[in-house]
Amino acid sequence: MLSRHAENLFWIGRYLERAEDTARLLDVTYHSVLEAGSERSPAEQWEELLETLFLEDALPEGTPAGDRVGSLLIADRAYDGSLPSIIAHARENARITREWLSVEVWEAINDLHLRLGRTDLLGAAQGRPYEVLQMVKFACQAVNGSVDSSMPRGEGYRFLLVGQRLERALITARVLGVWQRRLGGFAAQAAFAEWVKLLKSVSAYEAYLRAHRASMDGRRVLTFLLQAQDFPRSVVHCLNLVDGVLGRIPTVPSDGSLRKLAGRVRSDVEFAELESMGDELGDFLEQIEEGILELTTEIERTYFRPVSTTFMHSYEAF
Amino acid sequence: MDVLVGYEPHGFDELLSPDGPRPHYELLVERLTQFEPETLDGRLRIIESLFRRQGITFAVYGSDEGTERTWPLDLVPRIIPADEWATVERGLTQRVRTLNAFLDDVYGEQQIINDGVVPRWLVESSSGYLPQARGIAVRSGARCVVSGIDLVRDDEGTHRVLEDNLRVPSGISYVLENRLAMTRVLPNVFSNYRIRPVGHYGASLLRSLRSIAPTGIDDPTVVVLTPGVFNSAYFEHAFLARQMGVELVEGRDLIVDDHAVYMRTTSGLTRVHVIYRRVGDEFIDPIVFRQDSLLGVPGLMTAVRAGTVTLANAIGNGVADDKGVYPYVPEMVKYYLGEEAILPNATTYLPWEPDQLDEILDRLDQLVIKPVAEAGGYGIVIGPKASAEELETAGNLLRRDPRGYIAQEVIQLSTHPTLAGRKLAPRHIDLRPFILSGDRIEVVPGGLTRVALREGSLIVNSSQGGGSKDTWVLVD
Numbered sequence: 096m097l098s099r100h101a102e103n104l105f106w107i108g109r110y111l112e113r114a115e116d117t118a119r120l121l122d123v124t125y126h127s128v129l130e131a132g133s134e135r136s137p138a139e140q141w142e143e144l145l146e147t148l149f150l151e152d153a154l155p156e157g158t159p160a161g162d163r164v165g166s167l168l169i170a171d172r173a174y175d176g177s178l179p180s181i182i183a184h185a186r187e188n189a190r191i192t193r194e195w196l197s198v199e200v201w202e203a204i205n206d207l208h209l210r211l212g213r214t215d216l217l218g219a220a221q222g223r224p225y226e227v228l229q230m231v232k233f234a235c236q237a238v239n240g241s242v243d244s245s246m247p248r249g250e251g252y253r254f255l256l257v258g259q260r261l262e263r264a265l266i267t268a269r270v271l272g273v274w275q276r277r278l279g280g281f282a283a284q285a286a287f288a289e290w291v292k293l294l295k296s297v298s299a300y301e302a303y304l305r306a307h308r309a310s311m312d313g314r315r316v317l318t319f320l321l322q323a324q325d326f327p328r329s330v331v332h333c334l335n336l337v338d339g340v341l342g343r344i345p346t347v348p349s350d351g352s353l354r355k356l357a358g359r360v361r362s363d364v365e366f367a368e369l370e371s372m373g374d375e376l377g378d379f380l381e382q383i384e385e386g387i388l389e390l391t392t393e394i395e396r397t398y399f400r401p402v403s404t405t406f407m408h409s410y411e412a413f
Numbered sequence: 414m415d416v417l418v419g420y421e422p423h424g425f426d427e428l429l430s431p432d433g434p435r436p437h438y439e440l441l442v443e444r445l446t447q448f449e450p451e452t453l454d455g456r457l458r459i460i461e462s463l464f465r466r467q468g469i470t471f472a473v474y475g476s477d478e479g480t481e482r483t484w485p486l487d488l489v490p491r492i493i494p495a496d497e498w499a500t501v502e503r504g505l506t507q508r509v510r511t512l513n514a515f516l517d518d519v520y521g522e523q524q525i526i527n528d529g530v531v532p533r534w535l536v537e538s539s540s541g542y543l544p545q546a547r548g549i550a551v552r553s554g555a556r557c558v559v560s561g562i563d564l565v566r567d568d569e570g571t572h573r574v575l576e577d578n579l580r581v582p583s584g585i586s587y588v589l590e591n592r593l594a595m596t597r598v599l600p601n602v603f604s605n606y607r608i609r610p611v612g613h614y615g616a617s618l619l620r621s622l623r624s625i626a627p628t629g630i631d632d633p634t635v636v637v638l639t640p641g642v643f644n645s646a647y648f649e650h651a652f653l654a655r656q657m658g659v660e661l662v663e664g665r666d667l668i669v670d671d672h673a674v675y676m677r678t679t680s681g682l683t684r685v686h687v688i689y690r691r692v693g694d695e696f697i698d699p700i701v702f703r704q705d706s707l708l709g710v711p712g713l714m715t716a717v718r719a720g721t722v723t724l725a726n727a728i729g730n731g732v733a734d735d736k737g738v739y740p741y742v743p744e745m746v747k748y749y750l751g752e753e754a755i756l757p758n759a760t761t762y763l764p765w766e767p768d769q770l771d772e773i774l775d776r777l778d779q780l781v782i783k784p785v786a787e788a789g790g791y792g793i794v795i796g797p798k799a800s801a802e803e804l805e806t807a808g809n810l811l812r813r814d815p816r817g818y819i820a821q822e823v824i825q826l827s828t829h830p831t832l833a834g835r836k837l838a839p840r841h842i843d844l845r846p847f848i849l850s851g852d853r854i855e856v857v858p859g860g861l862t863r864v865a866l867r868e869g870s871l872i873v874n875s876s877q878g879g880g881s882k883d884t885w886v887l888v889d
Binding site: 096097098099100101187190191193194198201202205206209250254344345346347398399 | 465466467468642647651654655660661662663665666676677678679680681
């Protein structure tokens, strides 16, 4: 398939995942700030949200974060990291790549874009954000469902999937990294509500409870979110899938360097001895983030910008 | 609703003759009578949301209401009986065959010029004439793979050719989408009519394109080349790529190496044999034409010259749809085919003939003045509706640049019942049929009927606020 189309599909996957994650993280933050289950100030929690989404520069320096962060991310259509912007980007990529998407997938994405267009987002952000956040989450999952049930398992599907899972792995790793920095690691004591918030940020609360009963233990939470083979948002689960899917897209040249990198990043996570890590855990979590970003860059280099343009020798004027 | 109460057309109306509804419309009138205006209004809304949801939109340049508008479809279909269509179809086939022959000649031996039928200066002064296209042969002489020939009916009901569109005519996607939307939203209106289908267009287009691939290629690769997502017809480009199951590429996806064209794919470079390009001539190759073009492919013309890739439509077609060349088409039909033109032109005057210029200037307020190289309804001055100032400007332009314009008698386009609020009103229409050339010529039944939604307006272009109608050609 065309490199440009592959890249667009990759980004559709990333944008949709990012929209869903942004909506979920917003929801969790609103809830946590309201309930006061956390001992940390609302401002700190809003800052934490921005850091998790790689949006530390969202506010002008020196501006205290507050629920204005919610309005920015829900309602500011001019801001690149906001839900309507992310969905607009996904939709624009889908529009350009329509012939690769099934009618159902295109209409589901376009429909979400149009619904956000006619929703009073600022009113929602300042009133009842829950509904619009829920709407975005459900709509993104509906797109995923359409992708699963209506797209042929060709390259287009694979690139979309790889983009989605890389983004998901990145966010889960990031959530853990931010926790490590802000709450002093996974051996430290934290309020029960903080653990709930962490797990809910990546939709893992009930899955974790089922796996470990109700025993809230930092090391187990960390292990679960990094290494659970059966949880679809754990870092290793995402990277397993990326590794497997990449194995089914041939590369030119076929020197296997991309697979090697994917395998290395995955096994770094899969076989890490988390129990024995002390202070180095912070560095380790950062390495995982960097590994995922490196893999993303390598995918772009391999598939999206494959041809050097050194062909300009053969033009004769006429 | 009482469909025809208060319906009073002035000139030739497609539905209503002085003796009552024409026979092929009787059933439709009966069907429409069963609808309440509210119902029709509701159906219109459904279509609009259907189109919006599917992204069936077009961009309007210079409007700030977003850049996309949903495609306006009127609910009252236009019906063309089989015998009437048979004549139109023969006329269109004849005209396209002629125009293909003319282009092949102009970029080849130039016999028609040497024989003095079309003046050399006229051809060579056409902005659509590209000397770079001289000597490039096209298989089967199919230079106009896709043509859109705009037809209007005058006050006697005669179909006349208003203009030829031989470069990158658009609109076919709306023909197909209109039909689909109508069958979904007003299925009961169709009953008892037998209507020729249009849904096979993608397959026909692909067949035509493959038939002109460079010789010796068993399984040619066809692509659609689009200027990109910001082009007003992008929806159509994507639609056609989907309908044909081929790649939709932009200039940056293609690369020329050693006189052959390749596309950049996830598994390296893939050869391309036929490019259905929706990019204008001047943008197609920045080395040969406009150097500031980012839409084209550097070196593409070397590949075209080497015969490793076919462009559809061919380059340089603009010389044949130049409005200054248009008046010569009936003569061309005689010259190339030895036949009389089946579809007459509109009566046209040539400002570069001194005696005709005088008459044009005398009757400026009665004529239509058109720039020869524009399309889409841009730059037209309609004498009877123009202000004194506009007429004076037009007169000055004609004197300064007579080759740049033609003048035509005003044609009172036929009218067709069209939903206007809660009732039907007569609105002017035209027709753009689509004709495919390849190893044979194929006319799509019907075409795009465009309708001027404002009362009395003669401008039907969608860029100027026109609407469209589903167009039914009946089976015999």
